[in-house]
Amino acid sequence: MSNKKSIKSSSSAERGSLPSFLVSELRSRLLNWYAKSGRTLPWRKTRDPYAIWVSEIMLQQTQVKTVIPYFERWMQQFPTIKALAKADLQSVLKAWEGLGYYARARNLHRAAQQIEGDFPTDLEGVLKLPGIGRTTAGGILSAAFNQPISILDGNVKRVLARLIALETCPSKALKQLWAISDHLIDPNAGRDFNQALMDLGATVCTLKNPACLVCPWRSHCKAYNLGVQSELPMSETRAAIPHKVIGVAVIWQDQRILIDRRKPEGLLGGLWEFPGGKLEPGETIEDCIKREIREELAIDIEVGERLIVVDHTYTHFRVTLNVHHCQYRSGEPQAIACDEIRWVTVDELSDYPFPKANIKIIEALRQ
Numbered sequence: 096m097s098n099k100k101s102i103k104s105s106s107s108a109e110r111g112s113l114p115s116f117l118v119s120e121l122r123s124r125l126l127n128w129y130a131k132s133g134r135t136l137p138w139r140k141t142r143d144p145y146a147i148w149v150s151e152i153m154l155q156q157t158q159v160k161t162v163i164p165y166f167e168r169w170m171q172q173f174p175t176i177k178a179l180a181k182a183d184l185q186s187v188l189k190a191w192e193g194l195g196y197y198a199r200a201r202n203l204h205r206a207a208q209q210i211e212g213d214f215p216t217d218l219e220g221v222l223k224l225p226g227i228g229r230t231t232a233g234g235i236l237s238a239a240f241n242q243p244i245s246i247l248d249g250n251v252k253r254v255l256a257r258l259i260a261l262e263t264c265p266s267k268a269l270k271q272l273w274a275i276s277d278h279l280i281d282p283n284a285g286r287d288f289n290q291a292l293m294d295l296g297a298t299v300c301t302l303k304n305p306a307c308l309v310c311p312w313r314s315h316c317k318a319y320n321l322g323v324q325s326e327l328p329m330s331e332t333r334a335a336i337p338h339k340v341i342g343v344a345v346i347w348q349d350q351r352i353l354i355d356r357r358k359p360e361g362l363l364g365g366l367w368e369f370p371g372g373k374l375e376p377g378e379t380i381e382d383c384i385k386r387e388i389r390e391e392l393a394i395d396i397e398v399g400e401r402l403i404v405v406d407h408t409y410t411h412f413r414v415t416l417n418v419h420h421c422q423y424r425s426g427e428p429q430a431i432a433c434d435e436i437r438w439v440t441v442d443e444l445s446d447y448p449f450p451k452a453n454i455k456i457i458e459a460l461r462q
């Protein structure tokens with residue numbers, strides 16, 4: 096017989112708050128589990144706040160297995176805050192190439208230039224740095240200095256929402272979830288507690304099929320006891336994201352291709368790309384490419400055959416890039432809607448940082 100009960104059948108008091116007497120039990124169970132089952136990760140071998148900060152930023156929106164090689168290369172290339180502060184933005188973006196959400200790299204660079212001396216050790220000082228919110232600050236200060244400062248990333252929200260069988264979606268209960276995270280953190284073991292909570296969310300209390308049978312919190316978990324762990328947390332209602340169709344030009348002249356650098360701020364700021372723009376209603380891709388290139392670079396081109404179609408999804412929209420080979424015809428290229436333009440060979444493309452969708456274009460060119 097199923098042990099599944101309706102969430103509504105337990106009282107709000109039972110589900111909405113965490114009784115104090117449970118807190119030390121939950122702490123010790125989690126820390127014991129972590130001592131046996133915690134992951135070995137490169138940034139856990141160090142107490143250097145800079146290295147931990149880099150890892151925390153890379154781990155935002157990105158999986159651990161993707162981050163590890165980037166983190167290791169980054170620490171070789173920019174081993175200290177000073178080294179990062181002195182580097183030029185282009186080499187910073189190149190080191191980040193493929194990780195996405197490039198504002199993270201720009202903010203790291205800017206923050207490194209802002210830090211005078213050592214990395215700050217107080218919450219207020221850390222929160223002043225660009226790109227660092229409350230969870231990231233807690234992650235850094237706990238991991239580097241063992242400070243009992245709580246975190247609430249996506250994984251932690253899910254674990255805590257299940258622990259108390261939260262009746263609403265986590266974004267509507269942030270105050271409550273922060274209060275629980277604050278209440279739970281071990282004042283003497285901030286580092287291990289936060290790391291353990293992250294590991295629990297990443298390896299046991301996963302989005303799909305949580306492994307409750309091996310979970311150290313199982314006996315106190317409301318969602319498990321109600322049999323609703325797979326139905327929680329309640330999902331956020333999301334509007335459908337818009338779709339943009341883009342015409343993109345690979346403009347050739349004498350074995351060279353024209354690329355442009357995006358303006359420094361905004362989405363993909365400072366990265367290089369193949370020029371192009373959004374399809375207008377009633378326009379063909381060929382007409383769109385010709386128009387965009389005239390408007391953005393003040394040159395005329397002939398649009399040739401299609402090279403590749405690339406679909407890519409960003410957080411708030413998705414794009415379809417229709418990429419065509421084009422031949423330069425006339426005019427002096429001008430950087431009207433970008434920061435800089437260059438003619439480069441296919442081999443030279445690897446010297447420049449490009450967003451992921453453009454890397455697929457480069458791969459197609461190499462074939």
Ligand code: SF4
Pocket residue numbers: 254257258299300301305306307308310311312313314316317318319324
């Ligand atoms: S018992 Fe299951 S649902 Fe509850 S915290 Fe553990 S893994 Fe998550």
